[in-house]
Amino acid sequence: MNYEFWLIVGSQFLYGNEVLETVDTRAKEIAKKLSEVLPYPVVYKVTAKTNKEVTDTVREANYRNECAGIITWCHTFSPSKMWIDGIRDLNKPWCHFATQYNVEIPNEEIDMDFMNLNQAAHGDREHGFIGARLRKPRKVIAGHWTDERVHKRLSDWMKSAVGAAVSRDMKVMRFGDNMREVAVTEGDKVEAQIKLGWQVNTWAVGDLVKEMGSVTEEEIDSLMEVYKSSYDIATDNTDAIRYQAKEEIAIKKMMDREGCRAFSNTFQDLYGMEQLPGLASQHLMALGYGYGGEGDWKVSALTAIMKAMGKGGNGSSAFMEDYTYHLVEGQEYSLGAHMLEVCPSLAEGRPRIETHHLGIGMNEKDPARLVFEGKAGKGIVASLIDMGGRLRLIVQDIECVKPIMPMPNLPVARVMWRAMPDLLTGVECWITAGGAHHTVLSYDVTAEMMRDWANMMDIEFVHISKETTPAKLEDELFIKDLAWKLR
Numbered sequence: 001m002n003y004e005f006w007l008i009v010g011s012q013f014l015y016g017n018e019v020l021e022t023v024d025t026r027a028k029e030i031a032k033k034l035s036e037v038l039p040y041p042v043v044y045k046v047t048a049k050t051n052k053e054v055t056d057t058v059r060e061a062n063y064r065n066e067c068a069g070i071i072t073w074c075h076t077f078s079p080s081k082m083w084i085d086g087i088r089d090l091n092k093p094w095c096h097f098a099t100q101y102n103v104e105i106p107n108e109e110i111d112m113d114f115m116n117l118n119q120a121a122h123g124d125r126e127h128g129f130i131g132a133r134l135r136k137p138r139k140v141i142a143g144h145w146t147d148e149r150v151h152k153r154l155s156d157w158m159k160s161a162v163g164a165a166v167s168r169d170m171k172v173m174r175f176g177d178n179m180r181e182v183a184v185t186e187g188d189k190v191e192a193q194i195k196l197g198w199q200v201n202t203w204a205v206g207d208l209v210k211e212m213g214s215v216t217e218e219e220i221d222s223l224m225e226v227y228k229s230s231y232d233i234a235t236d237n238t239d240a241i242r243y244q245a246k247e248e249i250a251i252k253k254m255m256d257r258e259g260c261r262a263f264s265n266t267f268q269d270l271y272g273m274e275q276l277p278g279l280a281s282q283h284l285m286a287l288g289y290g291y292g293g294e295g296d297w298k299v300s301a302l303t304a305i306m307k308a309m310g311k312g313g314n315g316s317s318a319f320m321e322d323y324t325y326h327l328v329e330g331q332e333y334s335l336g337a338h339m340l341e342v343c344p345s346l347a348e349g350r351p352r353i354e355t356h357h358l359g360i361g362m363n364e365k366d367p368a369r370l371v372f373e374g375k376a377g378k379g380i381v382a383s384l385i386d387m388g389g390r391l392r393l394i395v396q397d398i399e400c401v402k403p404i405m406p407m408p409n410l411p412v413a414r415v416m417w418r419a420m421p422d423l424l425t426g427v428e429c430w431i432t433a434g435g436a437h438h439t440v441l442s443y444d445v446t447a448e449m450m451r452d453w454a455n456m457m458d459i460e461f462v463h464i465s466k467e468t469t470p471a472k473l474e475d476e477l478f479i480k481d482l483a484w485k486l487r
């Protein structure tokens with residue numbers, strides 16, 4: 001989908017045609033400039049002067065799949081009662097962009113005509129009131145339309161809005177159920193569809209095995225070429241790699257046929273398969289598909305959404321699992337990995353394809369997997385949990401480092417990081433909030449983007465940052481629990 005955003009400018013008839021023509025010309029200029037610097041086009045739709053112009057444009061925005069959100073701004077004063085019906089009916093993300101045409105107050109020129117034309121400071125306050133009065137979720141961004149800091153914030157908001165659109169369109173293919181007895185990977189799929197739009201359904205592992213049976217040697221040959229061009233092959237066991245290619249092709253065919261962007265499987269249900277998909281899942285993630293291990297459909301869908309919110313529509317975001325800690329004082333780190341399935345979009349350098357024995361699950365043969373170290377840099381981990389009656393999104397700021405030791409016998413990809421505010425306090429906060437061991441780790445989606453996404457989806461958001469203390473967090477969770485029960 002080629003997403004775009006619609007600009008609706010507020011005004012009224014009071015100032016005469018000349019002013020309205022100027023507003024119209026400037027709105028076009030601003031939309032053109034923003035389209036040049038933002039990741040998605042801004043399409044100027046209307047300078048609204050009546051209730052009908054607002055509601056007609058909003059209803060069209062609701063109906064058009066390509067419209068991922070609306071941006072509003074009041075160049076002049078725009079009485080807000082005329083916005084009530086439109087904003088009430090709006091079901092797309094909304095950004096109130098409080099900008100103004102000029103940067104400076106022109107000392108010599110300024111007179112009452114200038115004041116009437118350039119009164120965003122005035123008009124945007126009236127516009128802000130009606131958003132607050134209607135309790136409508138919205139992002140307010142203030143600043144000049146040529147300012148790069150403003151572009152960055154608008155760009156991030158757009159990506160969150162695209163994340164909302166991708167979420168509403170999300171279909172998850174489940175092979176097998178959740179891992180037996182595990183609690184945090186469970187969840188209310190009906191609630192997830194109501195709030196997030198996710199269609200989460202199951203397909204038989206037997207159907208996947210049948211699909212694998214019809215994959216041709218030629219199809220495998222051509223995927224092997226892709227593997228060779230992307231990764232270093234550090235194993236003589238070509239059969240194991242070819243088997244992963246066969247699994248990947250079959251999973252992809254089934255997902256594409258059903259329009260699924262994410263999948264989950266479990267090592268406890270591989271009936272008829274020789275290996276848990278390792279390399280297969282990793283390469284599918286590299287292509288932008290979401291994945292969750294042990295039947296974790298929540299983390300799978302969230303991975304696909306956060307990938308879509310990242311750089312170029314397929315960013316550095318991946319299914320991750322907290323495994324073990326390094327607790328030496330002054331160098332406390334978390335080591336994240338998975339049995340096999342870590343997305344190479346996190347990799348520093350070129351991943352290697354290796355084969356090793358996998359003790360967990362029904363693996364008749366050693367599965368091929370990509371092995372690499374994660375990049376250093378700032379990031380987040382995100383976990384979506386079902387609190388019973390509502391979903392809670394927990395996001396923690398992290399600082400990834402080059403792993404401080406080589407770990408030559410660890411046969412899987414690994415990422416090392418320090419959680420904020422420090423490892424141990426961060427662990428206490430994460431556990432207090434109920435965050436899962438499965439997360440989506442991202443280098444290019446920020447906590448603010450996830451907060452905006454949670455607001456768009458109307459779910460609870462908890463952020464653990466360098467400012468968080470366990471005591472403040474406990475109070476926050478207590479208050480939010482009460483607030484969400486009242487809704």
Ligand code: MN
Nearest residue numbers: 293294321438
């Ligand atoms: Mn796991």
